[in-house]
Structure formats: C-alpha cells, structure tokens
Amino acid sequence: MKHENVTLSMGAGGKLSAELVEEVFLPAYGNKICNTLDDAAELTIGKSSIAFTTDSFTVKPIFFPGGDIGTLAICGTANDLAVKGARPVAISVGFIIEDGFPMVNLKKIAASMQKAAASIGVKIVTGDTKVVGKKEADGIFINTSGIGATMPGMCISCTRAKCGDDIIITGTIADHGIAILNARQNLDFEPVIESDVAPVLPIVEAIADYGKYIHVMRDPTRGGIASVINEIAKASRVNVRLYENRLPVKKSVISCCNLFGLDPLYVPNEGKIVLFVDHRKTEDILEKIKSVPEGENATVIGKVLDTAFSQEIPPVHIETALGTRRFVPLLDSEPLPRIC
8 A cells, every 4th residue: 555554544434445455454364255345254164154243333422313332333243244144143242441431321332232232132142341541442442243144045245246236225325424423513403313323134134035136235334335336346346327316315414415515425324235136026125125114215226237347447327317427436535434
C-alpha cells in the first residue's frame, strides 16, 4: 500500500479497507476458505457443516436511537452467520472496558445483549474481560465470535452471483448510519430516525426452502449497499445495474442525507439483507420475505447483466430517475466511521 501508517479510512469498509485486506492480511494468512471474503467461513467438521464468524464493535455513541453497542454486537454477529445460510448457535463476547466506565451502562449493555440473543434462540456461551486505562478505549469496545449450523440446501457465497440474477433489498436503506449521525450531532429530526439494528434470521428462515435459487446474501453494513454490491460484483466477476427509483429510502433519511451531502447508497445498515437470486424465483422469494415483519418493505433494486466483466471499468452502475446512468464505485473510505 502507498500509506506508511494505518488510517481511520482503512476501517470504514471502502476501497482502502479492501486494499488493507488484500495487501496485508491475505498475503499473511490467506487460504481457500479465507480468500472468499464472505461474512462467515464455512467449515466441515466430521460430517457436520458449520459457519464461523468474528467481529468487533466500536460504535460511537454507544447508545443511539433504536439500540446500543450490545444489541449491535449480537445482531451483527448473528446476521453474518444468517447471510451465510446458517442458524446461529453460540456466541462468545469479549469486552475491552476503559477505567471509569459507568457500571450502570455496562449492566444495560449486558442486558441488551442477552435480550437480542434470546430473541433468536442463540446462547452467549463464553467470553473475556479486559480493563484498560483512561482514554485508552473510548469507553467500551466489544469483540464477538459466532458459530452457526448451516441450513440444508443453502450454498451461499459472494462468488456465486450469475448473469440474470435479480437483486433484492429486504427493507429501507441507510437507517442505521443516519441514526448514528443524528445521535452524534444531537439533531432533532422529527420523527426520530431509529437504527434498523435487528436480527435478519427470521427472513433467512422464511426463504430457506428456496436455498438453491439464492446465490448470494450479504448484510450491507460498513459502506452501505453500494460497497457490498461492488464486492459481490468483483468476487463473481459480473456487472450490475441498480435502479434509483426502486431504492426504498425513508423521507426523513433522504432529508438528512441531503443536509450532509451523503448518498444513501453508501450509508450503513444493520438489519437488512442484499440478495442475488435466480430471476425465475424472484417473485416467490420476495413474497416469502414480505411475509415476515422484518421484510415487509423488501423490493427488487437491480439486476446482474450479461455484459463482459472488466477490471478497468467499475462493475456497478445505477439508472437514475432521469433515465441517465452513472457509475457507483467503491469509495476510498466510508463517510461515517465508527458506526459499528
């Protein structure tokens, strides 16, 4: 990499994050499983297939409309397993806590984690606690790992998108990032914009019978749906067209994005799924997703094209409301650091 030191942008889910992984970590310990860069690794142990994932959470502020760092940690980990086609079974939790952190807040976070885990039937089974000096952890950081049992018939990977696939988003976009931004800036938007942080397992379970027609699932967190779709397009070597007039965005979120000059395509989400599905089963899968409350606003937002993939041209573009087209590239950095 051209940089001599790590920068904040390298952890924000954009182009620099990808370069950090590809130029530092994969050369150091890349392997067939790791190199797919899916949200979770699929492992075979004896005759059993499991999914395994890990994540760290440094959100600021730690309490925000719709959730807190504890809810975010459990849902984020469980969701990485679910979008790999696995039911979460067990989660580990590691805390790094700053000296002087209020005990009342720690208890509140622990309780919210248990509530989120219980809502999807997953157990917190092990963990660790470290305490560091003042101003060494910005309050509290949380690391989690999760194990899930792979659902029969599911074969999900960001390398499996195919020409003709329809692209589905399971609900409104950019809610989480804008909720965090409002909490940081003490903005008084009405109605209050709440984070969408929630488990996506109910959606995945609703469509499990269509597993062979679902090629890719990802939760569009850091970098938003634009970054995730770029990653999928690159991994599968396909080109993608999105449709601006189909993007589900709340009016209040659009207003906030306009105020700060943000594109909702790049704003993080924490309770949504991007799916690439066989176009012959799109309507059936969409109906199943909409049958659960978490997916009632699901819609088709794009399609995989049959044009030749090129490393020199951005693989994702959007058809605007005016009928024009513009590229949707992977940005150097994500505009909202510390959102998860």
